[in-house]
Amino acid sequence: MNEERRSDMRMEARxxxxxxxxxxxxxxxxxKIQKDPLAWFFWALPxxxxxxxxxxxxxxxxxxxxxxxxxxxxxxxxxxxxxxLRYRGIRVGNVxxxxxxxxxxxxxxxxxxxxxxxxxxxxxxxxxxxxxxLKLGEVSGLQTIVSGSYIAVQPGDGVRTNVFTAxxxxxxxxxxxxTITLLANNLDSLxxxxxxFYRGVQVGEVTGLQLGQNSRxxxxxxxxxxxxxxxxxxxxxxxxxxxxxxxxxxxxxxxISAESAAxxxxxxxxxxxxxxxxxxxxxxxxxxxxxKPDPKWQNWNPAIPLGQTPQASKTNNAMxxxxxxxxxxxx
Amino acid sequence: MDKVxxxxxxxxxxxxxxxxxxxxxxxARCNFQILHRRVGSxxxxxAFTIAAGILYFPSNLYPLITAExxxxxxxxxxxxxxxxxxxxxxxxxACLVFCTSILTPALKILGLLxxxxxxxxxxxxxTRAWMYKVIRVIDPWNMLEVFLLAIGVSMVEMGEVATxxxxxxxxxxxxxxxxxxxxxxxxxxxxxxDTPKKRYE
Numbered sequence: 003m004n005e006e007r008r009s010d011m012r013m014e015a016r017x018x019x020x021x022x023x024x025x026x027x028x029x030x031x032x033x034k035i036q037k038d039p040l041a042w043f044f045w046a047l048p049x050x051x052x053x054x055x056x057x058x059x060x061x062x063x064x065x066x067x068x069x070x071x072x073x074x075x076x077x078x079x080x081x082x083x084x085x086x087l088r089y090r091g092i093r094v095g096n097v098x099x100x101x102x103x104x105x106x107x108x109x110x111x112x113x114x115x116x117x118x119x120x121x122x123x124x125x126x127x128x129x130x131x132x133x134x135x136l137k138l139g140e141v142s143g144l145q146t147i148v149s150g151s152y153i154a155v156q157p158g159d160g161v162r163t164n165v166f167t168a169x170x171x172x173x174x175x176x177x178x179x180x181t182i183t184l185l186a187n188n189l190d191s192l193x194x195x196x197x198x199f200y201r202g203v204q205v206g207e208v209t210g211l212q213l214g215q216n217s218r219x220x221x222x223x224x225x226x227x228x229x230x231x232x233x234x235x236x237x238x239x240x241x242x243x244x245x246x247x248x249x250x251x252x253x254x255x256x257x258i259s260a261e262s263a264a265x266x267x268x269x270x271x272x273x274x275x276x277x278x279x280x281x282x283x284x285x286x287x288x289x290x291x292x293x294k295p296d297p298k299w300q301n302w303n304p305a306i307p308l309g310q311t312p313q314a315s316k317t318n319n320a321m322x323x324x325x326x327x328x329x330x331x332x333x
Numbered sequence: 334m335d336k337v338x339x340x341x342x343x344x345x346x347x348x349x350x351x352x353x354x355x356x357x358x359x360x361a362r363c364n365f366q367i368l369h370r371r372v373g374s375x376x377x378x379x380a381f382t383i384a385a386g387i388l389y390f391p392s393n394l395y396p397l398i399t400a401e402x403x404x405x406x407x408x409x410x411x412x413x414x415x416x417x418x419x420x421x422x423x424x425x426x427a428c429l430v431f432c433t434s435i436l437t438p439a440l441k442i443l444g445l446l447x448x449x450x451x452x453x454x455x456x457x458x459x460t461r462a463w464m465y466k467v468i469r470v471i472d473p474w475n476m477l478e479v480f481l482l483a484i485g486v487s488m489v490e491m492g493e494v495a496t497x498x499x500x501x502x503x504x505x506x507x508x509x510x511x512x513x514x515x516x517x518x519x520x521x522x523x524x525x526x527d528t529p530k531k532r533y534e
Contacts, residue, residue, distance in 0.1 A: 030337060030346055030347050030348045031345065031347045031348070031361040031362070032347060032348050032350070032361060033338070033347045033348065033349045033350075033358050033359065033360060033361050033367055034358070034359040034360075034361060034364075035349075035350060035352060035353075035356050035357075035358055035359075036356060036357055036358075036359055037355060037356055037357075038355055038356055038357040041354065041355035041356070041357075041373060042355065044373075044376075044377050044380045044381070045376075045380050047380055047381060047384040047512070048380055048383040048384040048387060050384070051383075051384040051385075051387040051388045051508070051512075052387050054387075054388070054391070054505075055387055055388070055390065055391060058391055058395070058501065083408070084407070
């Protein structure tokens with residue numbers, strides 16, 4: 003370095019001597035000055051920062067889903083900021099605030115919907131809280147023990163609205179089928195959603211129980227699923243299959259039978275149809291519910307072609323309707 | 334003829350004319366860049382400071398981390414975390430976190446803005462120098478590393494039970510710290526005592 007510099011100085015000195023000057027320092031080389039194309043480049047940083055902020059704001063305020071208000075009778079289990087609105091198992095919104103309504107009769111729950119779920123804010127949407135439930139024969143909402151309760155929704159298709167009133171319990175999803183009425187002397191162990199069994203296979207369930215008009219019977223509403231509807235005929239016999247049937251015989255010893263494990267706890271109804279079966283039952287056909295089965299009923303073994311598996315299950319909200327096949331049979 | 338500069342690379346002593354903004358000086362012999370002062374110090378510091386100032390808001394308003402456990406969500410912003418610490422009775426740590434993650438970045442950004450914007454004013458020269466000193470003093474207290482470390486640890490530790498996502502805040506936060514760091518790095522303190530007459534960018 004030093005040598006280089008010295009030789010430089012010598013060179014400069016020689017140059018200046020040629021020019022006839024004594025001072026060696028005066029004729030220094032000139033540094034080049036060049037344009038720097040990247041000189042403005044770092045201003046991209048504040049621009050990028052501003053764009054990022056703009057995107058955040060756009061995302062939060064412009065592309066955000068609507069905030070809806072739901073009135074609950076009881077908001078037990080909900081938490082501010084934490085509880086979710088779920089539809090088809092995924093989160094579509096968050097509870098942002100919980101307040102008591104001004105008159106103190108309701109809880110006002112505000113839910114911020116995701117952008118993709120904005121369609122939920124339509125008239126006819128049903129909201130309810132899913133909590134852990136332990137009933138005889140049925141356990142539901144178990145995951146909410148750990149995760150906390152959440153709000154579930156069944157979207158409606160009315161006009162857009164932002165205010166809803168919640169329902170107390172999950173709506174019963176209408177399963178296509180026929181509804182029949184059974185008259186019983188005694189309810190025994192039957193309850194809502196007890197099963198209806200044919201040869202031990204559940205083909206329907208109890209949907210309603212009440213006393214008859216003059217209190218002489220219990221009126222049991224039962225729904226038979228569409229695909230099993232042809233099994234129910236005018237001359238079918240129904241009996242209460244709940245609990246345990248114990249039979250003590252001299253030679254056979256103790257015989258215990260039950261329709262199924264589920265009927266042990268929640269009760270159930272079984273039925274049989276004779277070989278010379280009559281016309282298919284329709285909506286509202288009335289049967290009497292026997293307390294015990296006649297042994298010969300259990301030997302009935304009719305060959306009944308079942309209807310096709312209903313495609314109606316795809317359309318969730320399809321009301322129970324009679325399939326064309328059954329109509330033909332009626333004619 | 335203004336200045337005589339020796340090239341840092343080849344040692345050639347040469348004259349340098351006034352350098353307009355957006356230009357670089359190249360050595361007459363070896364063609365390497367000659368830096369008399371840090372290039373574009375004031376403009377770069379200003380750019381970094383503005384970017385940091387913009388990102389300061391999302392870094393404090395948005396959640397740093399989102400923890401998800403069995404469908405339960407918990408989001409934490411810096412302020413909420415400080416509130417929680419205060420509520421737990423950890424007053425000292427709450428104050429420390431407040432100072433290091435909210436106060437010092439804000440002071441630094443405001444100070445650098447003040448210095449770079451008023452640099453050519455004949456007034457406030459003493460104030461600017463004092464401000465620069467303050468920034469140098471609080472610089473080491475800008476300890477994002479500790480904070481990020483805490484987040485990283487919680488992400489690893491809670492990974493077993495909960496899903497922890499970094500939120501928007503944490504990226505903005507990291508960006509703010511890097512940008513303020515770059516801003517102090519690119520700032521040439523010699524600009525502080527240049528008299529307005531002979532300013533070298």
